[in-house]
Amino acid sequence: GAGVSQSPSNKVTEKGKDVELRCDPISGHTALYWYRQSLGQGLEFLIYFQGNSAPDKSGLPSDRFSAERTGGSVSTLTIQRTQQEDSAVYLCASSLDFGSNQPQHFGDGTRLSIL
Amino acid sequence: AQSVSQHNHHVILSEAASLELGCNYSYGGTVNLFWYVQYPGQHLQLLLKYFSGDPLVKGIKGFEAEFIKSKFSFNLRKPSVQWSDTAEYFCAVNAKNAGNMLTFGGGTRLMVKP
Numbered sequence: 001g002a003g004v005s006q007s008p009s010n011k012v013t014e015k016g017k018d019v020e021l022r023c024d025p026i027s028g029h030t031a032l033y034w035y036r037q038s039l040g041q042g043l044e045f046l047i048y049f050q051g052n053s054a055p056d057k058s059g060l061p062s063d064r065f066s067a068e069r070t071g072g073s074v075s076t077l078t079i080q081r082t083q084q085e086d087s088a089v090y091l092c093a094s095s096l097d098f099g100s101n102q103p104q105h106f107g108d109g110t111r112l113s114i115l
Numbered sequence: 116a117q118s119v120s121q122h123n124h125h126v127i128l129s130e131a132a133s134l135e136l137g138c139n140y141s142y143g144g145t146v147n148l149f150w151y152v153q154y155p156g157q158h159l160q161l162l163l164k165y166f167s168g169d170p171l172v173k174g175i176k177g178f179e180a181e182f183i184k185s186k187f188s189f190n191l192r193k194p195s196v197q198w199s200d201t202a203e204y205f206c207a208v209n210a211k212n213a214g215n216m217l218t219f220g221g222g223t224r225l226m227v228k229p
Contacts, residue, residue: 003158031215043205043219059216091159100147100209101166104217106159 002026004107006092012113013082021077021110025094032075033095033104034067038088049075050098087114117142117208121220128196129228136191136223138206145211148189150180154202162204165189166211176200198229
C-alpha cells in the first residue's frame with residue numbers, strides 16, 4: 001500500500017494476556033519506529049529499527065515489551081503479561097532512512113485496551 | 116536528551132481568527148524541528164519542518180512556523196483558521212545528525228467553531 005499499515009486497529013484484552021501488534025512500513029523504507037500515545041503522556045518514543053537491527057532498546061517501558069523486524073519490512077511489537085497501564089495507542093512510523101532530516105510517515109495506530 | 120513543551124493544551128477559535136501555537140524545546144545542541152497534525156480519525160501527518168536556512172518556514176494549508184534560536188521556540192501560525200483546521204497539533208524535535216528519534220510535545224487540541 002501507499003502508507004504505513006498497522007494491525008489490528010483495535011485490540012481489547014484481559015490483563016495478563018500477551019498481545020502482538022503489527023506494522024507494515026512503506027515499501028523501501030529502511031527505518032521503522034514505534035511510539036506510544038497515552039492519555040496525559042503525549043507521544044512517547046519506544047524503539048527504532050535500521051533494517052532488522054534495533055540498536056537501542058532503552059525506550060521500551062519494561063522487559064515485558066519486545067520488538068522485532070524481519071526481512072527489513074514488517075515489525076511486531078509484543079507485550080507480555082499486559083497490565084492496565086499498557087492501555088494506549090501504539091503508533092508505527094517509517095522513513096526512507098535513519099537520517100535526522102527524513103520525515104517520518106505514521107500509521108493509523110493500534111488502540112490497545114487492557115481490561 | 117531533548118524535551119518539548121507545548122503550553123496551550125486546548126485552544127478554541129472562531130473561523131477567520133488568527134492562530135499561534137507555542138512550542139519550546141530544550142536541548143544543548145542543534146536540532147531539526149517539526150510540526151505534525153492529527154485530524155480527527157486520521158493518522159499523524161507532517162505539516163512543516165525546519166532543518167536550516169530561513170527561520171520562517173511555510174507548510175501545507177497556509178501554516179507557517181518561525182524558528183527563534185535565542186528563545187528555543189518554533190511557534191506555529193496561521194493568519195485565518197478554518198473549521199477544517201480542527202485537529203491536534205504536535206511539535207517535535209530531533210537532534211541534528213544524530214538519528215531520527217523524534218521527541219514530541221504534549222500536543223495542542225484546536226477546535227475551530229464555524
